Amino acid sequence: MSERGRLLLERQPEVRVTCPNDGWTFAPRYTDGRCPIDGWEAPVDVAPPRLARIDWFWPALIAMAIVSILMGVLVVLAYVRA
Numbered sequence: 001m002s003e004r005g006r007l008l009l010e011r012q013p014e015v016r017v018t019c020p021n022d023g024w025t026f027a028p029r030y031t032d033g034r035c036p037i038d039g040w041e042a043p044v045d046v047a048p049p050r051l052a053r054i055d056w057f058w059p060a061l062i063a064m065a066i067v068s069i070l071m072g073v074l075v076v077l078a079y080v081r082a
């Protein structure tokens with residue numbers, strides 16, 4: 001597999017930070033980058049990947065509608081031509 005493909009499939013290592021105020025170690029990804037005890041903001045980027053921020057409901061619904069219409073056309077064509 002290519003280097004790029006491997007990078008896409010591999011999970012990023014879990015980022016953990018320790019709050020300097022209370023010594024609590026946490027994964028900022030699950031707490032909006034803030035310490036769950038006192039709200040200290042961790043200096044890390046917690047934005048999800050670009051593709052995970054898109055709402056895929058409508059694109060997926062439209063794609064399925066198009067594929068379903070295509071299938072219907074193919075079935076009618078196969079029926080008419082056979």
Ligand SMILES: [Zn+2]
Nearest residue numbers: 019022035038
């Ligand atoms: Zn804290």
